[in-house]
Amino acid sequence: xxxxxxxxxxxxxxxxxxxxxxxxxxxxxxxVHVLVAGGDDAxxxxxxxxxxAGVSKVLLAQDAAYAHQLAENVAPLIAGVAEGYDAxxxxxxxTGKNIAPRVAALLDVMQLSDIISVEGxxxxxxxxxxxxxxxxxxxxxxxxxxxxRTTAFDKAEATGGxxxxxxxxxxxxxxxxxxxxxxxxxSDRPELTSAGIIVSGGRAxxxxxxxxxxxTPLADKLGAAIGASRAAVDAGYVPNDYQVGQTGKIVAPxxxxxxxxxxxxxxxxxxxxxxxxxxxxKDADAPIFQVADIGLVADLFNAVPELxxxx
Amino acid sequence: xxxxxxxxRVIDYNVKPRVKADGSGVDLANVKMSMNPFDExxxxxxxxxxxxxxxxxxxxxSVGPAKAQETLRTALAMGADRAILVETDELVEPLAVAKILxxxxxxxxxxxxMLGKQAIDDDSNQTGxxxxxxxxxxxxxxxxxxxxxxxxxxxxxxxxxxxxTVKLSMPAIVTTDLRLNEPRYASLPNIMKAKKKPxxxxxxxxxxxxxxxxxxxxxxxxxxxxxxxxxxxDVDALVAKLKALGAV
Ligand SMILES: Cc1cc2nc3c(=O)[nH]c(=O)nc-3n(C[C@H](O)[C@H](O)[C@H](O)COP(=O)(O)OP(=O)(O)OC[C@H]3O[C@@H](n4cnc5c(N)ncnc54)[C@H](O)[C@@H]3O)c2cc1C
Numbered sequence: 337x338x339x340x341x342x343x344x345x346x347x348x349x350x351x352x353x354x355x356x357x358x359x360x361x362x363x364x365x366x367x368v369h370v371l372v373a374g375g376d377d378a379x380x381x382x383x384x385x386x387x388x389a390g391v392s393k394v395l396l397a398q399d400a401a402y403a404h405q406l407a408e409n410v411a412p413l414i415a416g417v418a419e420g421y422d423a424x425x426x427x428x429x430x431t432g433k434n435i436a437p438r439v440a441a442l443l444d445v446m447q448l449s450d451i452i453s454v455e456g457x458x459x460x461x462x463x464x465x466x467x468x469x470x471x472x473x474x475x476x477x478x479x480x481x482x483x484x485r486t487t488a489f490d491k492a493e494a495t496g497g498x499x500x501x502x503x504x505x506x507x508x509x510x511x512x513x514x515x516x517x518x519x520x521x522x523s524d525r526p527e528l529t530s531a532g533i534i535v536s537g538g539r540a541x542x543x544x545x546x547x548x549x550x551x552t553p554l555a556d557k558l559g560a561a562i563g564a565s566r567a568a569v570d571a572g573y574v575p576n577d578y579q580v581g582q583t584g585k586i587v588a589p590x591x592x593x594x595x596x597x598x599x600x601x602x603x604x605x606x607x608x609x610x611x612x613x614x615x616x617x618k619d620a621d622a623p624i625f626q627v628a629d630i631g632l633v634a635d636l637f638n639a640v641p642e643l644x645x646x647x
Numbered sequence: 648x649x650x651x652x653x654x655x656r657v658i659d660y661n662v663k664p665r666v667k668a669d670g671s672g673v674d675l676a677n678v679k680m681s682m683n684p685f686d687e688x689x690x691x692x693x694x695x696x697x698x699x700x701x702x703x704x705x706x707x708x709s710v711g712p713a714k715a716q717e718t719l720r721t722a723l724a725m726g727a728d729r730a731i732l733v734e735t736d737e738l739v740e741p742l743a744v745a746k747i748l749x750x751x752x753x754x755x756x757x758x759x760x761m762l763g764k765q766a767i768d769d770d771s772n773q774t775g776x777x778x779x780x781x782x783x784x785x786x787x788x789x790x791x792x793x794x795x796x797x798x799x800x801x802x803x804x805x806x807x808x809x810x811x812t813v814k815l816s817m818p819a820i821v822t823t824d825l826r827l828n829e830p831r832y833a834s835l836p837n838i839m840k841a842k843k844k845p846x847x848x849x850x851x852x853x854x855x856x857x858x859x860x861x862x863x864x865x866x867x868x869x870x871x872x873x874x875x876x877x878x879x880x881d882v883d884a885l886v887a888k889l890k891a892l893g894a895v
Contacts, residue, residue: 406813407776408785430806434788437741437776446742446861449771463870464769465664469673472866512785516801516812529807533895558895566825576791576805576826583685583765583825585807591894601663608873612894614885620878629876630888642882647895 337366337457340395342414342426342435345372348380352530353427355388355491360484361425362390362492363454369393371417371504373410375403382501389496396501401508404515405431411438413506418443423480428586429529432483440481447481448473452488466582466605486529487588487609521575528578531561533591536580536607539567540596540617540636547573550636551595554644563587563607565597581606596636599624616640648758648817649704650693652727653748654686656711656718657768670866673768682718685763687725688823691830692793693761694726701795702758704728708751710744712736716846723841724833730846735858741769743851743858745777750854752782757818759800764789764822775822785815791826 339361344351354370361368370391372382375398382396395417401409414435418424424439426432428450440447451460452470459474460482528534535555541547547568555562563585564578580587582605592610597603599615599622607613608627615628618635625631632639658664659679667674682690696702707722709715710733719730733747752760760782765772779786787793787802791810794801804811805824833841851858879885889895 404811407779407788411780430789430804433772434776434786437773438780438786440773441742441745441777441780444742446740447771447773447777448862449773459865464867465658465673466767466770467870468664469666469867470870471864472868473862473864475862477861511816512783513813513815516814518806518809518811520809570826575809576824577807577809582767582770591889602660608870612889612892613873613876614889614894625878626875627873629892630885631876631878632882632885633878634882639882643885646882646886647889 337364337422338420339364339366339368339423339425340418340421341368341370342424342432343370343372343381343385344427344429344431345374345381348377348384350381350384350388350494352491353429353486355494356486356489357425357427357484358388358390358492359489360451360454361423364423364457366422367392369395371395371397371414373397373402373413375400378402386499386501387495387497389493391497391499394499394501395504397504397506399506399508405435406513406515407435407438408510408512409508411435411442412510414439415442416506417504418479421479423482425482425484427486428483436481436483443479443481445477445479445481446475447483448475449483450485451482452485466601467608468601485586487586521577525555526559526561528561528563528585529587531589533558533560534563534587534589535560535593535595536563536565536597537568537573537595538565538597539571541568541573544573550640554640557644557647565603594624595640597624598622599627648702649706649755650696650702651706651708651752651755651757651760652689652693652722653708653760653762653774654690654718654722655683655709655766656680656715657683657766660684660767666867666869670868672864672867680714682721683763683766685765685823687830688825688827689761689763690722690725690727691828692823695828696795706731706755706757708733708748710735710739710747719846720841721833723844724838725831729844732846732848733851733854734848735851737858738860739851739858740860740862741771741773742777742861743856744774745781746856747851747854748778749781750856759817760820762820762822764824775820779820782818782820784818784820786820786822787813787815788822789824790821791824793821793827
């Protein structure tokens with residue numbers, strides 16, 4: 337029994353999401369290997385992956401065709417390498433969600449999406465219906481392809497291991513697609529999915545400048561990441577990658593402060609596993625209060641500046 | 648160029664799903680069902696491409712029970728030209744749906760297959776990527792912008808770090824994200840007209856696809872319920888409570 341974790345990495349560093357996937361892979365009970373596919377900086381990431389506690393081998397596929405994780409190029413590589421494994425796991429990031437189903441189809445197996453626990457060698461739980469139900473599922477496929485909800489698994493220790501790094505090759509460029517550009521949102525803030533504290537704003541914030549004026553100082557004070565509801569993203573207050581929810585990012589910080597967010601099921605799906613939830617909303621009947629540990633019925637335009645000052 | 652748009656009949660997004668007491672699944676009896684919201688966005692995008700002169704025909708496809716005809720009629724009322732129902736009462740997994748869609752794509756030869764990025768019932772987020780693999784064609788997933796450029800399509804994707812643009816050679820598979828467009832409502836005259844548009848009914852066997860599930864669901868349960876906490880009077884009480892909980 338051996339499991340292969342597809343590493344998410346950037347700039348020669350292994351992303352935290354990979355560490356959660358390693359933990360999930362270890363629960364399958366066999367050896368855990370990591371595949372790092374990438375361009376020039378993949379070597380650094382592979383060396384970092386070799387240090388992850390519990391990883392016994394790292395496979396490095398270095399090729400310009402893998403630099404941007406184009407699914408058309410990376411999926412055949414993974415499907416080929418998967419030959420020697422019982423399970424392939426990727427974190428449920430946009431990269432993992434893009435590539436893993438393509439790998440599964442190449443292997444003619446059904447993917448297990450977004451698992452939140454390992455119940456047995458082929459049995460898992462996963463949320464369905466925006467997290468309003470938890471399904472226990474069992475695969476009958478000879479090989480498993482899994483995406484892992486990272487908030488459900490602790491991060492493996494990034495150091496302590498000393499795995500060997502072995503080079504592997506794939507077919508490289510499939511000639512079907514090319515990377516044009518990435519408009520990255522630059523920020524010095526903690527990353528949303530790994531932040532300890534998140535301050536999140538909704539439609540009530542009116543527009544971009546108002547969102548910034550009220551949410552940013554509070555986030556600064558707390559050293560928090562900033563999140564948003566779909567309504568706030570759709571209306572252009574903040575970029576798309578701030579969206580928390582069923583179809584956005586899944587987060588589980590120690591503290592989640594929801595400001596002017598009603599608490600639609602699609603939003604709750606992304607944050608209800610947070611340790612402490614605070615809601616500030618002027619409507620006492622807003623559904624967000626049903627999941628909040630601390631609720632304050634107030635006009636945010638008064639309450640938020642006051643909170644920022646008093647913390 | 649033809650555009651193939653797969654659509655799924657799912658629980659309406661405004662309905663709070665209830666888990667059945669016997670753990671066999673989610674109760675869908677007497678629950679409002681609608682087109683999966685991401686699929687509406689896909690239908691809308693296909694129509695816009697046709698209106699802009701980039702497409703000639705839009706074919707909506709659904710794999711599901713007889714009632715999925717309603718979903719297809721909705722797509723036709725929005726502006727799709729014809730529809731195919733692949734009728735089955737079985738629960739068909741994304742891999743099998745992708746195989747059926749591949750068979751239909753082989754027959755129809757679409758330039759683009761436009762799908763929703765995920766269905767809001769099983770939240771799998773797989774079918775488009777699987778179809779792309781089976782067809783050996785490129786995929787532009789989680790699209791917030793689609794632009795045809797000769798025999799290529801540029802897709803802007805909503806990714807964790809921002810917006811990524813990729814260029815795909817056609818035929819290509821595109822899956823839609825929320826910001827791609829705002830779907831139109833079908834007008835009453837168009838709903839009437841849609842009733843006369845062609846709708847073929849087939850079965851998975853017609854395409855030689857085995858839909859036997861690979862995954863069995865052994866139990867469906869309620870998620871742990873969060874206890875509603877405490878309402879505080881003012882900001883001072885909020886700060887005190889946060890400190891008491893050690894949250895700040
Ligand atoms: C397919 C699909 C997927 C979706 N995915 C997501 C997702 O991933 N994430 C997500 O968030 N949503 C998602 N949604 C949207 C979701 O259904 C809601 O529409 C959205 O979450 C609402 O955002 P909101 O709470 O900011 O806005 P609203 O529901 O409009 O709530 C605004 C709140 O602000 C309060 N308010 C107004 N003014 C003030 C004030 N001055 N002070 C204090 N409070 C005030 C109001 O009382 C209200 O409760 C999805 C929907 C669909 C159909």
